Amino acid sequence: MVGIRDLAQRLNLSIGTVSRALNGKPDVNEETRKRVSDAADAMGYVPNQAGRALRKGSTGxxxxxxxxxxxxxxxxxxxxxxxxxxxxxxxxxxxxxxxxxxxxxxxxxxxxxxxxxxxxxxxxxxxxxxxxxxxxxxxxxxxxxxxxxxxxxxxxxxxxxxxxDFEGMAETGITRLVEKGHRRIGIFAPLDDANLGFILISAYRDVLNRHGIDFDPDLVFRGYPNERGGHAIAHAIAAMPKERRPTSFLLANEALSLGLYNGLYEVGLPPGQAIAVIGRDSPQAHFLVPKLTCFTLSxxxxxxxxxxxxxxxxxxxxxxxxxxxxxxxxxxxxxxxxxxxxxxxx
Amino acid sequence: MVGIRDLAQRLNLSIGTVSRALNGKPDVNEETRKRVSDAADAMGYVPNQAGRALRKGSTGxxxxxxxxxxxxxxxxxxxxxxxxxxxxxxxxxxxxxxxxxxxxxxxxxxxxxxxxxxxxxxxxxxxxxxxxxxxxxxxxxxxxxxxxxxxxxxxxxxxxxxxxDFEGMAETGITRLVEKGHRRIGIFAPLDDANLGFILISAYRDVLNRHGIDFDPDLVFRGYPNERGGHAIAHAIAAMPKERRPTSFLLANEALSLGLYNGLYEVGLPPGQAIAVIGRDSPQAHFLVPKLTCFTLSxxxxxxxxxxxxxxxxxxxxxxxxxxxxxxxxxxxxxxxxxxxxxxxx
Missing domain, CATH: 3.40.50.2300 (Response regulator)
Structure with missing residues (x-):
């Protein structure tokens, strides 16, 4: 890379003068400034940002x-x-x-x-x-x-x-499902110690409790937050005894709905018919049939x-x-x- | 941020000694090295990488x-x-x-x-x-x-x-469609001057030509390379006079297939029935029905x-x-x- 030293040598100027010219300092005359600027362009000069960061304490x-x-x-x-x-x-x-x-x-x-x-x-x-x-x-x-x-x-x-606002999603989503007669509401949580998992499950328990519904750990489905994770949930639901299955599902994560939909169709539990689904908006979710009831934000x-x-x-x-x-x-x-x-x- | 100067002052050592201690140089005794290291941890010392980049010419x-x-x-x-x-x-x-x-x-x-x-x-x-x-x-x-x-x-x-290998996709995909009796093969290209658009359309023309099929510019569908772009193509096809429509489609871009599928269902031209579709693999494409014939790579x-x-x-x-x-x-x-x-x- 061409640095300030090469530029100064080529122009037969001091490094200080070249630096002041490049930085638009007033003590450099217009002619010199133009010479430096033209040479910098012609030689492909790259300002050394490492040096700048040292001086200004700022990298941008x-x-x-x-x-x-x-x-x-x-x-x-x-x-x-x-x-x-x-x-x-x-x-x-x-x-x-x-x-x-x-x-x-x-x-x-x-x-x-x-x-x-x-x-x-x-x-x-x-x-x-x-x-x-x-x-x-x-x-x-x-x-x-x-x-x-x-x-x-x-x-x-x-x-x-x-x-x-995971608490708000739990409150609005679960209350909506309860009002439609659901008592067995499934929920997705990540496998790892992401804090959103704790917040969501805690809010889910609180809201269920307020509606007089007991928490059932079998209705918490853990997995990877991607399409395959959604697909796996559908198959896990199908593998449960009928009376233990959720009749509805809350997905606070946007990446799972496509896989969940397809999995539910595969196992003969179509979304919106056998299982009520509330999810999160995403570019893919726009194209789901039936239209996904979902939480949106910009x-x-x-x-x-x-x-x-x-x-x-x-x-x-x-x-x-x-x-x-x-x-x-x-x-x-x-x-x-x-x-x-x-x-x-x- | 705590820098090497603060560390040296606190320890009453020269900056050079602190630097050599931090960099594991052999001329610093074990006791000093430990003092410096403990103080660096306690004070939250941040090595100044800007300085390092200047000296080594390497940022990592x-x-x-x-x-x-x-x-x-x-x-x-x-x-x-x-x-x-x-x-x-x-x-x-x-x-x-x-x-x-x-x-x-x-x-x-x-x-x-x-x-x-x-x-x-x-x-x-x-x-x-x-x-x-x-x-x-x-x-x-x-x-x-x-x-x-x-x-x-x-x-x-x-x-x-x-x-x-866009040329290979055009060769394999178009030949496959021609062998199934297709003569009107639609193709997607981006709106902008991305080079892949030029390469793909040029290969598409060459392969059609080799099969004795005239190039029809109406069969090149331009749009944004996302789900909505795929959806728009389906509606554009439906808006064409029946005899001018493509009977098949090659999508060399992976993001469009979900939108195209849904759009084709909406306009009553289901993929694999009214319109043959060859696309690109993606996590979403795994869940399409019917299964997408697609080009894959790792x-x-x-x-x-x-x-x-x-x-x-x-x-x-x-x-x-x-x-x-x-x-x-x-x-x-x-x-x-x-x-x-x-x-x-x-």
Missing amino acids: VVGFMMQTGSEITGEGDMFFMSVFDGVQTVFARHQLDLVALLCSSQEDPDAYLQRVVARGFADALIISATKREDHRIDFLANRKIPFIALGRSETDAGHPWLDL LRELGIALAESLLATMPGYEQQYPLGTVRRVVPLELFEGQSDRNRGGA | VVGFMMQTGSEITGEGDMFFMSVFDGVQTVFARHQLDLVALLCSSQEDPDAYLQRVVARGFADALIISATKREDHRIDFLANRKIPFIALGRSETDAGHPWLDL LRELGIALAESLLATMPGYEQQYPLGTVRRVVPLELFEGQSDRNRGGA
Whole structure:
């Protein structure tokens, strides 16, 4: 790569003069500035950002940590790209670039984050897939690195976070199913210690309890949050004794509905007829037959809120975004489809 | 952030001693090393990677440039996450981290790449969504930044690339449809100047020509490469006079089949009955009824090949990957489903 030293040598100028010319300092005359600028273009000069970061303490980059790996591809795919779009809308106002930090499913997220921070190429971080206890939160807070969590955690460093309103989904979804006569309501939860699993199951128990329905652990279906996971649920339901099966199902995860639909058709328990289904909106869900009754939110808006809430905590941006430390759940709306039109046998 | 200076002050040691202790140099005694290490942990010391990059000329990061935005979410989602997984498998051997550089669809990809390069936080780049003429290729080649392109381009800097075998898909797919009596074969192409559109349509014309079938521009359906794009094609077909409609369809893009299927059912032209469909494999396509006849490849293997081909051009890695400058198309296999079981009216 052509650096400032090569440029200075070629032009027979000092590095200081070339640097001041490139940075538009007033003590360089127009002719010199033009010579430097033309030579920089012609030689393919690349400003050394590593040097800049050292001086300014600012890289202009914000990292969004997410996990990759075949078993989580479903959710990772559909959700994050739309969120990124919203985040970028905000960052574009400030010439900040978003990069996705891809933590392989093979790797410990804590060790990954520590390495990424040590590489030091981002000014701030967005973390996702928060666990019930999440060491990343303490790690970043201790190092005073600005960050926001997409997802709640029991680990509390007084940090900003946004999360989906899983309690609201449980309340609205289960009450709707109970009012249609359902008493056996199945629910999906992830296999790992993602905090959303704890929040969702806890809310599910509370709402059932309020409706006078006993919690039945057999109605909690655990699996991978992707199409195959949804497909597997249908086959697990079919394998249960008839009187033990759920008559309805709440899916708070968007990636499973396609697989669940197809599985339910395969085992002869069609959605909206044998089993009422309430799910989450997704590009694929639009094409399901019968139309999926689902919770919707604008992922782009969620991305915008994430970015603005993060900037509210970053030096140099907090005055433009006087939001304080944002810690809130984002509500979802219910779209009424036909997938839960069947009534439960009371 | 706590830096090396704070650490040195606290310990009453010189910055040089602290640096040598942290870097495990032999001229620091064990006691001092332990003092430094304990203090670094206690104070939350963050090694300044910007400084490291300056000295070593190496960041340990490889960027994968991809485009985001609602109109391309379909393809972006399903394809890249699986490719990333393969790339990371290789990079993990070398403690290299992959970051996704997310170029918003609102932004000029050339300007974006220049800014990313100026930020200087990656040792090498993978670019995707290559255009017929792609300035990014010349830009990176001129600056001697190691890179590989996922996708061919008319812009040739002697650089490495990998691409899918669109010619092979056209040859196998169209010949299969012709042998089933089809003469009116529809094809999808993107709206923009993505090079794959040119390659695919050119191959489509060649293969038709070899079978003695005239090219009909009305059978080229352009749109966004996502579910909605597939859905729109079905409605466009239904709007054509019956005798002008395709009796079969080749989809070289994986994100459209779900929308196309649903659209075809809506307009009363069911796939595998009224219209033969050959598509691309995807997690969603597994659940289509009738089973989609489709081209498959391992995206993980593609990611591995991309990473190894890139390393083959990077200083310090080329001897471990003596592959030279890789420039090749990756073949796909045909999975025989039921979506093209109907014969064309000859």
